[in-house]
Amino acid sequence: MDYLGPFTAKVDIDxxxxxxxxxxxxxxxxxxxxEVNIKCQDWGEVVAGSAIWxxxxxxxxxxxxxxxxGTDDFLPGLQRCKDRGISGGLNINQATSYPAKVDIDxxxxxxxxxxxxxxxxxAGQSVPIMCQEAGPAVNGNAVWDFTDDNYxxxxxxxSTxxxxxxxxxPRCSELRALIGNVLGNFGGGxxxxxAKVDIDxxxxxxxxxxxxxxxxxAGSKVWIRCQSGGPAVNGNAVWNYTTDRYxxxxxxxSTxVDGFMPGVVHCxxxxxxxxxxxxxxxxxxxxxVAIDxxxxxxxxxxxxxxxxxxxxxxxxxxxDNGTAVNGNSVWGFTxxxxxxxxxxxxxxxxxxxxxxPRCSExxxxxGKPGANxxxxxxxxxVAIDxxxxxxxxxxxxxxxxxxxxxxxIKCQDLGPSVNGxxxxxxxxxxYxxxxxxxxxxxxxxxxxxPRCSGVGVAGGGTGTVSSGEAGEIRGEIVAAARSQxxxxxWGDNCNPFGANGVRCGAPWCTMFATWTWKQAGIGSAxxxxxxxxxxxxQRNGLLRAKNKAKPGDIVIYGPSGGGGVHTAxxxxxxxxxxxxxxxxxxxxxxTRVSNMNPYAPSPPHTYGNILAIVAPIHDENVTSTPAAPxxxxxxxxxxxxxxxxxxxxxxxxxLAAFLYPGTTDPRYKGAQSKVRxxxxxxxxxxxxxxxxxxxxxxxxxxxxxxxxxxxxxxxxDKVRFGVYADFENGALIAxxxxxxxxxxxxxxxxxxxxxxxxxxxxxxxxGYLTFNxxxxxxxxxxxxxxxxxxxxPVSGGGxxxxxxxxxYPSLEVYNDRADGSLRATLERHxxxxxxxxxxxxxxxxxxxxxxxxxxxxxxDPHPQAPPTLEPQRAPVAPVPGASIPKVRVI
Numbered sequence: 100m101d102y103l104g105p106f107t108a109k110v111d112i113d114x115x116x117x118x119x120x121x122x123x124x125x126x127x128x129x130x131x132x133x134e135v136n137i138k139c140q141d142w143g144e145v146v147a148g149s150a151i152w153x154x155x156x157x158x159x160x161x162x163x164x165x166x167x168x169g170t171d172d173f174l175p176g177l178q179r180c181k182d183r184g185i186s187g188g189l190n191i192n193q194a195t196s197y198p199a200k201v202d203i204d205x206x207x208x209x210x211x212x213x214x215x216x217x218x219x220x221x222a223g224q225s226v227p228i229m230c231q232e233a234g235p236a237v238n239g240n241a242v243w244d245f246t247d248d249n250y251x252x253x254x255x256x257x258s259t260x261x262x263x264x265x266x267x268x269p270r271c272s273e274l275r276a277l278i279g280n281v282l283g284n285f286g287g288g289x290x291x292x293x294a295k296v297d298i299d300x301x302x303x304x305x306x307x308x309x310x311x312x313x314x315x316x317a318g319s320k321v322w323i324r325c326q327s328g329g330p331a332v333n334g335n336a337v338w339n340y341t342t343d344r345y346x347x348x349x350x351x352x353s354t355x356v357d358g359f360m361p362g363v364v365h366c367x368x369x370x371x372x373x374x375x376x377x378x379x380x381x382x383x384x385x386x387x388v389a390i391d392x393x394x395x396x397x398x399x400x401x402x403x404x405x406x407x408x409x410x411x412x413x414x415x416x417x418x419d420n421g422t423a424v425n426g427n428s429v430w431g432f433t434x435x436x437x438x439x440x441x442x443x444x445x446x447x448x449x450x451x452x453x454x455x456p457r458c459s460e461x462x463x464x465x466g467k468p469g470a471n472x473x474x475x476x477x478x479x480x481v482a483i484d485x486x487x488x489x490x491x492x493x494x495x496x497x498x499x500x501x502x503x504x505x506x507x508i509k510c511q512d513l514g515p516s517v518n519g520x521x522x523x524x525x526x527x528x529x530y531x532x533x534x535x536x537x538x539x540x541x542x543x544x545x546x547x548x549p550r551c552s553g554v555g556v557a558g559g560g561t562g563t564v565s566s567g568e569a570g571e572i573r574g575e576i577v578a579a580a581r582s583q584x585x586x587x588x589w590g591d592n593c594n595p596f597g598a599n600g601v602r603c604g605a606p607w608c609t610m611f612a613t614w615t616w617k618q619a620g621i622g623s624a625x626x627x628x629x630x631x632x633x634x635x636x637q638r639n640g641l642l643r644a645k646n647k648a649k650p651g652d653i654v655i656y657g658p659s660g661g662g663g664v665h666t667a668x669x670x671x672x673x674x675x676x677x678x679x680x681x682x683x684x685x686x687x688x689x690t691r692v693s694n695m696n697p698y699a700p701s702p703p704h705t706y707g708n709i710l711a712i713v714a715p716i717h718d719e720n721v722t723s724t725p726a727a728p729x730x731x732x733x734x735x736x737x738x739x740x741x742x743x744x745x746x747x748x749x750x751x752x753x754l755a756a757f758l759y760p761g762t763t764d765p766r767y768k769g770a771q772s773k774v775r776x777x778x779x780x781x782x783x784x785x786x787x788x789x790x791x792x793x794x795x796x797x798x799x800x801x802x803x804x805x806x807x808x809x810x811x812x813x814x815x816d817k818v819r820f821g822v823y824a825d826f827e828n829g830a831l832i833a834x835x836x837x838x839x840x841x842x843x844x845x846x847x848x849x850x851x852x853x854x855x856x857x858x859x860x861x862x863x864x865x866g867y868l869t870f871n872x873x874x875x876x877x878x879x880x881x882x883x884x885x886x887x888x889x890x891x892p893v894s895g896g897g898x899x900x901x902x903x904x905x906x907y908p909s910l911e912v913y914n915d916r917a918d919g920s921l922r923a924t925l926e927r928h929x930x931x932x933x934x935x936x937x938x939x940x941x942x943x944x945x946x947x948x949x950x951x952x953x954x955x956x957x958x959d960p961h962p963q964a965p966p967t968l969e970p971q972r973a974p975v976a977p978v979p980g981a982s983i984p985k986v987r988v989i
Contacts (some may be wrong), residue, residue: 102156103177104136107167111852114159117187118143118152128159135166139180140173141188152188154180160187194227194247195268197259205250207289207363208324209234209243215289219250226257230271231264245271289363291320293353300345304329304338307602312847314345321352325366326359340366383412385445392437396421396430406437413444417458418451420474432458471527476505478538485530489514489523499530506537510551513716518734520620521572525551572716573651575619580668580681580689583611586765587688593843596683598625600768601843611683612653612666619651621715629655629663636713643712645697648678656700657710665706667692732759739776739830749919750787750827757789757823757832762816766803770837770846772816775853777831782861784896785826786922787915791818792869792884794908795929798841802873809926811913819908820851820869824890826898827917831855831863838873847872862891865902884908897922 114128118141129135136156143152146162151173153163168174180188205219209232220226227247231254234243240262242254259265300314304327315321322342329338332348337358339349354360392406396419407413413433418441421430429441429450446452485499489512500506507527511534514523522534588594593603596610609632613625624635633655636642643652648669655663667680670691679693692704701707730736732755736744739758744751760771791813794804805817815821816836823832833853839846851869858864868885888902898914904927912925 102136102138103174104156105134106137106169108133108135109165109167112161112165114155114157114161115187116160118160118189120144120146120162122160125159128155128157129161135161137166137168137174137177139178139183139185141180141185143189150189154185154187194229195265196225196227197257199224199226200256200258203252203256205246205248205252207251209251211235211237211253213251216250219246219248220252226252228257228259228265228268230269232271289323289360291322294319294321295351295353298347298351300341300343300347302346304346306330306332306348307597307600308346309600311345314341314343315347321347323352323354323360323363326363327366383414386411386413387443387445390439390443392433392439394438396438398422398424398440400438403437406433407439413439415452417456419458471507473507473509473527476507479504479506480536480538483532483536485526485528485532487529487531489531491515491517491533495530499526499528500532506532508537510549510556512551512556522620525556572619572621573649573718576615576621576651576668576715577670577681579615579618580611580670582763583683583689583765584681584691585689588684589843592684594683595765595768595843597627600770600846602627606684608682608684609663609666611689612668615668616651616653616715619715624713624715629657629666632666632713633663633711636711641714641717643714645709645712646676648672648676648697648712649714649718651715653713653715654678654680654697654709655711655713656704656706656708658708659710663710669712730755731761732756735759735774739832740828750915750917753787753789753915753919754823754825754828754830754832757815757821757834759815762837763814764816766839766843767816767837768839768843768846770839770848772837773835773848773851775833777855779824779826779829779831779855779857779863780861781829782826782892784917785861785892785898786896786917787827788824788890788898788900789821789913789915790823790888791821791911792908793818793911801841802871803839803841809909809911811911811921811924813911820849820867820884822853822865822867824863824865826861826892833867835869838871840873845873860892862889864889886910900925 108129108131110131111127112129112135113123114125115122116124135153137153138156139154140151140163141154142150143160143162144150147164149162149164149171151163152160153166153168154160173179180186199220199222201222202218203220203226204214205216206213207215226244228244229247230245232243232245233241234251234253235241237253238255240253240255242262242264244252244254244257244259246252255262264270294315294317296317297313298315298321299309300311301308302310321339323339324342325340326349327338327340328336329346329348330336333350335348335350335357337349339347339352339354341347349358359365386407386409388409389405390407390413391401392403393400394402413431415431415433417432418429419432420428421438421440422428424440425442427440427442427449430438431441431444432438451457479500479502481502482498483500483506484494485496486493487495506524508524509527510525511522512525513521514531514533515521517533518535520533520535523531524534524537525531586594588607591603592605592607593601594607594610595601596607596614602610605627607627609629610627613632616622617625624632626632626635632653633642643649648654650669650671652669654667654669656665656667657663665682665685667682667685669678670681671679673679673694676697677694678697679691680695681689681691683689685692695704697709697712699707700709730744730746730752733744735758736742736751736755744755746752758774758776760774762770762772793807793813795806795808796804797806798804805819807813807817810817815834818834819836819838821834821836823834825831833851835849835851837846837848849869849872851867854866856864864887866885866887868883870883884905884907886902886904888900888904891899891901893899896916900912900914904910907929909929910925910927913921914923916922
């Protein structure tokens with residue numbers, strides 16, 4: 100027999116042409132529970148922590164992680180596909196052995212002092228080399244070898260027949276780019292260690308500085324490059340920097356010790372900043388010589404002699420390009436506000452440090468452009484078309500920058516809003532690109548990148564926004580502030596306006612105020628401190644006189660000549676110049692204060708002086724009033740329907756709101772919903788069918804509910820899951836909202852499954868399956884929420900609905916006419932009743948075990964069970980050229 104099996108598919112699996120995730124040739128080649136026979140295996144792209152792929156007897160490549168083979172490794176007795184002449188796997192070379200010249204210690208990184216095993220290879224013993232990479236020179240040879248035993252060794256100590264890179268051996272960085280760290284620790288770290296819990300990756304040793312959710316799932320392998328100190332987590336103040344460039348709390352990793360591990364270097368010793376950050380800075384690094392402090396990255400711009408003496412500790416805030424010194428153009432901006440040449444401090448590298456931000460990314464001015472006259476590089480989030488002007492529709496080049504590509508920015512300016520941002524970037528290749536598609540580290544203008552209008556680049560804004568633009572931006576700020584009215588803090592000053600969601604333990608008035616700006620695309624000003632906001636306003640020329648306040652400005656209260664003590668957002672300015680504000684953390688909640696004299700705000704305010712007023716945009720010479728806020732979901736609506744939503748159409752507005760993945764309920768802490776769309780055949784007159792599953796109570800056990808009763812006008816984020824079938828325009832939209840702990844500690848969104856087919860008469864066969872993502876056991880079918888429905892046209896217009904659904908949660912179905920009016924209603928309480936308390940069930944049972952008929956809006960002439968469904972999925976993404984799959988017609 101030339102295959103092994105049968106094995107069982109863990110989930111629905113798409114068949115691929117090669118061992119790459121995106122090379123799909125058949126949707127659901129294997130459905131969950133189906134038998135899979137494996138002909139051979141080979142390496143491929145990493146999926147769920149495994150780089151092993153299976154080639155099946157049906158001719159498909161599928162990720163081994165999706166098949167229950169009983170092992171996480173290659174199956175014994177099964178050939179590699181490349182040995183059978185079957186192409187499609189990634190070409191990963193096996194180790195090639197060379198003799199050791201001397202006894203060699205194994206290193207955990209490319210650092211001769213980072214010894215982790217003495218005499219790993221004795222003189223004359225074979226050294227199995229998997230790949231090579233450059234590192235610090237040893238005996239004049241800068242090549243380092245990574246071995247099959249997960250050690251780094253200096254190539255100078257191995258008889259390879261060459262003092263350089265070997266032909267035929269890959270660079271370790273190339274292997275890592277293909278398959279991550281599954282084959283070994285190419286990043287130069289120690290391990291693997293196992294994650295105790297799901298771990299979010301942080302950008303610094305700060306639990307609130309999350310940059311990737313679930314970077315490591317519980318039980319997955321973690322490679323540690325170095326360790327450093329940081330804020331204690333569960334009593335452990337050690338933080339680990341991983342080979343994937345994330346900071347994670349050591350308390351969450353099974354290392355065998357509760358502190359620093361023997362043999363693992365301190366991050367500062369290998370040039371990785373981030374740990375032990377007094378005042379939020381990186382280091383320390385040692386000054387090689389006495390260093391003068393500069394006011395900019397220019398050797399001639401000395402502002403303090405001997406700012407750092409030889410051997411002194413130097414802490415850095417960020418790095419950027421400047422005038423080269425000793426052949427090194429990298430400059431550091433220090434914790435005391437000086438620019439210094441990187442060549443004068445011992446960082447362990449001759450370039451930019453891992454983990455340290457570019458100064459341009461955090462709003463520190465002074466950095467200089469590179470040789471191409473532009474700043475960067477920054478990474479493209481998605482494939483980006485180049486535009487010849489600031490106009491989303493005027494494309495000059497398709498896919499000018501592919502997802503993940505480096506993008507350099509010469510200047511920035513204002514233009515039509517894309518994904519909520521009005522900022523556009525101009526590149527050295529002569530293209531305009533939406534800033535929303537580039538990872539710059541901020542949602543606003545970059546601190547020192549010039550405005551295009553100021554450097555003679557045509558096609559951009561004027562530097563001063565137009566009346567319409569100003570009204571829209573200011574209107575969005577005011578709308579964001581109003582949306583949070585009455586929100587009260589909880590716990591120790593806990594609130595949802597932190598940089599990465601919930602933050603506790605600090606005053607939050609300025610967080611709230613600058614958060615409202617962030618919602619309108621002004622993210623560069625976001626801060627938690629009024630003094631920083633004041634400096635931002637001074638640096639950008641955006642301070643305003645008290646008699647020039649406009650809605651959307653931020654008021655800073657404080658004594659004249661002193662510092663700021665409180666902030667607020669201007670909501671309204673009367674004809675007499677008196678202002679009304681919306682203020683976070685005023686009385687421990689979001690509060691409105693009305694009818695204040697800006698020259699003497701008390702009473703009604705408790706603070707008696709306004710120190711400063713900061714404007715979000717340059718519209719000082721424009722008379723503007725807040726325009727109606729932009730329609731949420733309009734971008735996604737246009738991607739799906741090819742036109743903007745009509746604000747006067749109730750039908751369009753329902754669809755746009757449901758398409759918008761953002762959430763307004765503060766309990767979601769800013770977490771976004773998952774929205775998927777498919778095209779289907781139109782059935783004019785059938786209208787819109789809206790399906791929602793919701794929990795009527797505000798909490799269930801330790802998670803939030805929706806806290807409402809049946810409502811034909813339910814808000815899109817007031818359901819656990821929902822489906823809109825738009826028969827008038829031929830589109831189906833499925834939405835899953837976040838599930839959050841009631842204490843605000845965690846939010847997650849389930850990867851719900853939706854299966855749809857459509858018959859030639861327009862009848863829609865719909866199946867769904869979702870679960871509580873905060874409870875892993877909920878993935879079991881007996882603990883899931885699921886249903887199967889038939890939505891069929893009825894003579895004279897409208898729909899009949901028939902099917903089965905789990906008894907939990909409550910379910911509501913509404914049928915709207917094309918004019919937006921309600922035609923029919925179906926409302927079914929949860930089997931548990933209005934209280935929906937899990938305590939009503941005996942231990943061991945879970946709502947959703949059985950199914951029941953949900954009733955009909957109109958009699959179904961053919962009440963047989965719906966057929967087996969074929970899932971199809973695609974995210975709503977406002978990306979040029981995004982493809983949307985079509986429902987299969989049977």
